[in-house]
């Protein structure tokens with residue numbers, strides 16, 4: 001991997017490209033000082049841009065840079081053993097109750113030092129970037145103490161700097177009850193709200209706050225306590241909501257203006273209505289659905305009918321979604337969840353950006369926005385959902401620089 005400052009500038013005139021939305025027409029993009037200055041049909045290019053440094057796309061299809069809006073990328077170890085347990089018949093909840101699950105990643109994360117975590121997460125990040133990712137959310141939640149949550153979030157920030165990729169950090173201190181607080185959930189949530197979150201926010205390590213609201217994690221009342229603490233600090237919230245059961249978490253999150261509610265396999269009609277009213281994004285995570293061999297589909301048709309924006313993400317984590325390709329999630333969102341191709345592509349661009357509050361910087365190719373776009377070796381947009389296990393990336397322009405290609 002080249003250091004970021006050695007990536008060549010993408011400034012100039014990009015031609016020989018076709019925009020995914022209108023693939024029959026040759027397009028042009030003008031990049032100036034790292035931002036998009038002009039985009040449209042090549043035939044309509046203003047003469048003033050014709051003499052700029054040329055970049056020939058060789059007929060590639062172009063989309064906005066991808067945004068992976070829900071990941072748990074930084075952790076120690078891995079959990080292939082649990083995969084084997086589940087193959088032998090154990091459920092995710094049974095594995096968690098047997099001392100595996102999130103808590104086993106907590107042990108490994110606490111044992112690892114910051115540089116080790118960085119090296120391991122960097123290798124995973126490189127895989128996601130190779131697939132055209134230009135912005136990524138990274139959650140804490142495998143430290144579950146001030147010291148170890150800080151370590152995770154610092155690694156997330158360092159990854160952003162090292163790779164020149166936009167990283168949004170999310171504090172997920174309320175991911176699981178750490179073993180030393182067994183039977184004392186209330187005390188742990190007090191610690192999260194009164195000490196961990198304020199300290200980490202003061203250090204500039206927290207862009208948003210998340211909770212795992214579930215029978216095997218935290219209750220609705222505990223979730224609200226964390227949301228109140230976030231609100232007091234002016235931080236946006238999101239929620240792991242209704243993954244295994246309908247806890248009413250989505251409606252609560254919506255009442256706090258949540259950026260997104262994620263998983264939502266068991267989302268109710270009331271939850272959908274609340275999300276519609278608050279403009280909360282529904283983040284679909286087909287990798288977790290697939291890994292857990294879930295059969296309870298998220299209410300896609302009702303979300304679509306309500307006009308709730310749907311994003312798609314890897315949910316990369318060592319337990320339920322060890323996925324390292326966002327494009328594979330596009331395929332799965334179509335195949336498993338029956339999204340249309342344009343819905344799935346919007347789900348990893350414009351709606352994913354909104355799920356992170358990044359809609360002014362990512363998820364679209366538009367004048368004034370930083371240049372984040374991907375050139376793909378495909379003829380038509382449907383191929384981005386159709387192939388799986390291949391890497392059709394030709395060029396990635398990330399933050400105004402040619403990061404790949």
Ligand code: NIG
Nearest residue numbers: 102212240288315317319320
């Ligand atoms: O998003 N649902 C909770 N958290 C993760 C799983 C974390 C784990 O099993 O380590 C998820 O699926």
Ligand code: FE
Nearest residue numbers: 070072240315
């Ligand atoms: Fe998750």
